[in-house]
Amino acid sequence: MTEFYLLSKPNCPLCDEALHMLNSLQLEEPLRLHWVDISQQADLLEEYAWLIPVLVRATDDAELRWPFDPTTLLEFIEQ
Numbered sequence: 610m611t612e613f614y615l616l617s618k619p620n621c622p623l624c625d626e627a628l629h630m631l632n633s634l635q636l637e638e639p640l641r642l643h644w645v646d647i648s649q650q651a652d653l654l655e656e657y658a659w660l661i662p663v664l665v666r667a668t669d670d671a672e673l674r675w676p677f678d679p680t681t682l683l684e685f686i687e688q
Contacts, residue, residue, distance in 0.1 A: 612667035
């Protein structure tokens with residue numbers, strides 16, 4: 610099972626939308642998703658403050674930056 614990290618912060622409507630998109634995917638296997646609050650980590654906040662939400666694949670640290678479209682999101686997850 611591949612692990613993913615959703616970089617986000619509280620009160621982020623785009624992050625909520627990204628999470629909804631992830632939950633709506635029809636996947637053969639469930640994914641392990643970790644919610645990372647960048648506002649609690651100064652280095653992440655500095656790097657990603659204007660980019661969130663960002664989905665990070667744990668196996669290779671590849672990033673998918675917002676906006677996600679369903680096709681690209683699915684391809685990113687299934688790689």
